[in-house]
Amino acid sequence: MHAACALGARRGLATAHAVTRPAPVHVQDREDFVSTDLGAPAAATPSQDPPATLPTGAPAHDRSSAAVRSARPRARGAATGATTTAGTVTAGAATSGTAATGPAATRAARPAARRRRILPALVLGAVLVVVWETVARTGLVPAVFLPAPTAVAERLAEDLTTGGLARYVLPTLVEAVLGSALGAAVALPLGYLVFRSRHASAALEPYIAASQAIPAVALAPLLVLWLGYGLLPIVVLCALLVFFPILLATVLGLRTLDPDVVAAARLDGAGSWSLLRHVELPLAWPSILTGVRNGFTLSVTGAVVGEFVMGGHGLGMLLSARGLAADTTGIFSALIVLCALAMTIYGLLGALERRTAD
Structure with a gap:
């Protein structure tokens, strides 16, 4: 009787562990999970670089410069990691699109803007020349x-x-x-x-x-x-x-x-x-x-x-x-x-x- 009860208890515990143990996640499943959650920014892994230290008597200018220089590698690493996780292709497309519609569009619009700016001066000059020629030919002012x-x-x-x-x-x-x-x-x-x-x-x-x-x-x-x-x-x-x-x-x-x-x-x-x-x-x-x-x-x-x-x-x-x-x-x-x-x-x-x- 006692042996039967012990055997039943062990079977119950095994069943409970089977129910509560999480199923293993394969690599492909993890990739699918990450790909469906690209909208959330990935947390950048904090760098283990030690902070820059200077002697206590160093001027505040030197301490600020050292802090800026030491922060640059960590900032670049965090930015690189975030870009890789969030999708480099999308960022590159946005960058190339901005370049195509920014300076290139401005350079393409310059000739038209230059023509619009020069046209009024040319029209005014032509009118003045016509008036000048008319006044000179009619003899209102001597040619000398x-x-x-x-x-x-x-x-x-x-x-x-x-x-x-x-x-x-x-x-x-x-x-x-x-x-x-x-x-x-x-x-x-x-x-x-x-x-x-x-x-x-x-x-x-x-x-x-x-x-x-x-x-x-x-x-x-x-x-x-x-x-x-x-x-x-x-x-x-x-x-x-x-x-x-x-x-x-x-x-x-x-x-x-x-x-x-x-x-x-x-x-x-x-x-x-x-x-x-x-x-x-x-x-x-x-x-x-x-x-x-x-x-x-x-x-x-x-x-x-x-x-x-x-x-x-x-x-x-x-x-x-x-x-x-x-x-x-x-x-x-x-x-x-x-x-x-x-x-x-x-x-x-x-x-x-x-x-x-x-």
Whole structure:
């Protein structure tokens, strides 16, 4: 009797264990389970890397930098694990889709936007030329004062064919480029000094602002007395005209930097030189190029005016000679070439600015 009861008890316990024991999960079943629960983010396995430690006396800046550097591998590992678990194919598709619809779409839309921007200027120019031609042909204004556009076009074609203008373009271009380079060489460091030092800003800004009240052209006679005639005084005059736009653009570009980016670079241990080279200068470069582009047009003006006063061999001298001869058609021809020169350099610098901004 007792043996039968013991045998029954053992059978009951075996049955209970069979009911309560969980069924083994095969590898394929686990994969199916994970694949059906991709919506929930997988928990990243905590890294076992020891935290970065520094001596107690280390500055807070060094401790913050060490903490940031030690956190980077763990952050990258967690991000990699989460991406692998949640599905790399989907993330890659989203990334490629963003690239296809972002910068590519923007570049494709630029020609149409450029045409829409240029079209009003072309229409206005055509209207002005028609009105000009009408006024000149009807005799309302004598031709010696206002020649017809067709006569100016014929004279321009003649000057370009015979080389009457080509030999005057290069000296003016050289003077404008050298003046822009000299003005930028002074304005860029001074602008950075004004940005960096409050004392330098307080000391220099009043004099810089006051210098703009004096027309640079009015300094031409003094430049002749100080430097004589020739290339040097014209280049200095161009530099004086270029200086302020480049200085102003440099200061504004540096003062409008994102403070979070600068703070992050400093937290990562960037010194003054590294910060200037890798953060401040690249981010302020579009603004600096805008100042250079606007300043170059003033430099061309300075070259022409300098040749009026101080002599030379460029377009300014040609304009002065044709003015003395009352050659109005020739003056308009030289002015068109001068405008084309300034617009070409302006457009090239604008393209460089847009390329840098991208």
